[in-house]
Amino acid sequence: MSKLSSQDIEKRLLRFPDWEYFDNAIHAEFEFENFKDCFSAMSRIAFECEALNHHPNWSNVYNVLTISLSTHDVDGVTEKDFNLAEAIEAIVEPIDE
């Protein structure tokens, strides 16, 4: 997996309006109804992470989930991060809306 250029990342981010690129990673914050809903989404995301063998840097406070994705090996963002972001969106969006 090769590191994507800023230009490549910004182009891909047009399809991911929840996500922003800074500090060599892509970041998103999602708000849920309550802790249970938030942690349920986290559990579903955790399974995707294992399936993709790619893991986020993420934090949670009550109903808010903050996620940063980057690829450690290249110290930047790769297709792996966008694959995981896409999987996360598929989980979060139906709950979030």
Place this chain on the structure above:
Amino acid sequence: MSKLSSQDIEKRLLRFPDWEYFDNAIHAEFEFENFKDCFSAMSRIAFECEALNHHPNWSNVYNVLTISLSTHDVDGVTEKDFNLAEAIEAIVEPIDE
């Protein structure tokens, strides 16, 4: 629930060697074998949080879990935080050791 003094907190922390007090909260970091073990512990902790109706500020990167506990209403640490810390220790220690 009333805010505990620094002295009260430090005294209670003698029973919690994994935890440190700073920035008006108590903090601990736990390391697991891998992401699956770490997220399994998080799931068990999540149930305790709901049962105690008290929720952490926590982050995860792969096999590392970082937890901060404080009581928002009093902007400090209360017995609630030590109750949750105790529940967390009961979950994490057998896995961790």
